[in-house]
Amino acid sequence: MIPCCCSQTPSSTSISKFISDQPYLTMLEKHCTTMTDLQKIHAQFIKIGLAKDTIAASRLLAFCASPAGNMDYAYMVFTQIQKPNLFIWNTIIRGFSQSSSPQIAISLFIDMLVTSPIQPQRLTYPSVFKAYSQLGQACYGAQLHGRVIKLGLECDPFIRNTIIYMYANCGFLSEARLVFDEDLEYDVVAWNSMIMGLSKCGEVGESRRLFDKMPLKNSVSWNSMISGYVRNGMFIEALELFGKMQEERIKPSEYTMVSLLNACGSLGAIRQGKWIHDYIRKNGIELNVLAITAIIDMYCKCGSINEALDVFETATQKGLSCWNSMILGLAMNGCEEEATELFSRLESSNLTPDGVSFIGVLTACKHTGMVDKAKDYFSIMKELYKINPSIRHYSCMVDVLGQAGRLEEAEHLIETMPINPDAIIWGSLLSACKKHGNIEMARRAAKHMLELDPSESCAHVLMSGVYADSKQFEEATMERLSMKEKRIKKEPGCSLIEVDGEVHEFVAAERLHHRAHEIYSLLND
Structure with a gap:
């Protein structure tokens, strides 16, 4: 239970007297800071007959639908309101559009259209477009776009911006651009939506062209462009743009910092990564779970495992992603024993390991050849934690068995697993065959790889290496010639x-x- 911020819970009599002295809206604003507070005040409202009052209910609902609230409780409050007004409908729809259940926002909007005498107005539509965006259903959102045009609301800036955002976020770039180009007075929000959408779809060059053309940029514009570069693997460009952002004296957000830390980790740019970490500390940028995870991940990828551990151990809030990054980072940096110990600490904590946690600990087993330990982890993942193994978990097990030379077990696992094997997992077996000199099994693995992806260069390169290691140089040459004939180029x-x-x-x-x-x-x- 979250502790109540009030010194004591107000009684029904005290609330009645309070309300007679001043509006209950003020009481809600001053005395309600957590859901526990709100539930207690709501219970008193029910006792004194105020629960069905439209204004009181609307304020209760507004708090429930806020980031500090609870949408399940909000829906319960909403169902008790006999005649919800426009504000109440807009509040509940907006709350669900920003939640993990945006489909409920659309259902409520349809109920409003069909069952309510109150019809949607201009402030209703942005939330519904946002819900369609969250669900990736721009094809259905286009029907709502048509309704907006019929009602003559397409020029409303709030509605227009959310339409652009919906199309861009769902990858409907042509539709987004049509709406964007119709606006004679470009809004910075619309520009940001286009930059984000283009980057998300890999159109980074066009995204940068729009960014440079923007008449006015805000921090979201810079963050969208930087994160777009990082998302598309253009890490150096991301760091260069951050340098320009510093020259413009634009204060970066925590999201910008996370993108830059990811770039530094991918580049192995430890010096710049440390500078960004120091910048976060000196400028009081919020160290949420996302930022802490990014810092740990950056240090691990740069090989600075002690710095990563220091950040992990001193973090005041450790999300599961922090644990997972640290476990995997230890495993990848040759600290396999520490990785398994940290996994044990995770099991003893108030958090529950997920599929990513097991990928980390199985990776640790691969590097130490702990086959039996890996099998134990694989078993408890399925039986104790009820996690269905993904292709990555099976790939880790094949790596563990392959590294230990237990090639027959690895091949049997691939052939009997309930998921269709991909080229990567056969590649893991082929790599193990090369290490242990098993030519016949290597041929089978390479055959499966090429059946799944005929343009795969790895199968030819590894097989060439297998033949060369066994002094079969003619066959090794044939593999290379086969690549040339098929015009397959090795990256x-x-x-x-x-x-x-x-x-x-x-x-x-x-x-x-x-x-x-x-x-x-x-x-x-």
Whole structure:
């Protein structure tokens, strides 16, 4: 139970006297800060006959539908109101559109149209468009768009912005752009929606073109563009844009910081990652669970496991994502024993491990060859925690068995698992076959890989390596020739290194780096 912020619960008599002295709206505003407070006050309202009062009910409902409220309780309050007014309908629809059950907002809107004498007005529609956006149902939202046009409300800025956001968020870029281009007075919200939608669909170049063209940018504009770069793997561009954001003296949000930390982790840019972590601390940016997880993940990916542990252990609020990132980070940085110990601590905490937690601990087992331990984890995941294994869990088990040389068990697991195996899991077996020199099984694994994806280069490259290791050089050459005939190109190897705060990217056999001549001269020496 959440403790009540009031020093004592007001009695029915005291509330009645309070209401006679001043409006109950003031009482709600001053004495209601948690759902526990609201439930107690609501109970007193019922006792003194105020629960069905429209104004009182609307204020109760408004609190329930706020971020601090509870939508189940809000719906219960709503059903007790005999004749809800427009404000009440808008409040309950808006609350559900922002919740984890946006489909209820649409159902309520339909009920309003069909059963209520109160009809939707301009402030009703944005919430419904947002619900369609949350559900990814722009095709149905288009019907509502048609209704808005018939009612002559399409020029309303709030409605127009949510229509653009719905289309853009659902990937209907042509429709979003048509609505966007119709607006002669561009709204910053509309610009942000287009930038976000384009980036989400991989149109990063067009997204940046719009961003540069914006007459007025806010922090959301910068964050949308930076997160768009990160989402599309353009990490260096994200950090460069952040530098410009600093020059413009735009204060970044915690979401901007999370995107940048993800970029630093992917680049291995530890110096810039530490700078961003220090910036968060010095500027008092809220360290929510999302930000803490991003910091831990960044340090782990950069190999700074002690810094990651320090952030984890000192965090005042640890979400499950923090535990998962730390467990996986330990496993990937050669601290397998510490990873399994941390998993045990998670099991003893007030949180319950999920599928990601088990991927982390199974990864730890892979690196240490703990086959029996991995089997135990796999078993309790299914039997104790009732988690159905995904393809990633089976892939981890194949890795564990393969690394330990138990290739027959690994192949049997793939052939008997209830999920159709993908090219990645067969690739794991093929890689293990290469390590342990099992040519016949390697051929079978490569055959399955190419059946699933004929353009897969990994199967040919690994098989070429298998043959070369066993001195069958003619077969190794044939694999390479087969790739050439099929015009399959191997993705070149890539590495990144940070020097004096600048990230340098190197691709195998390329000479595009601005100091390539010096580098190759040094290699020749």
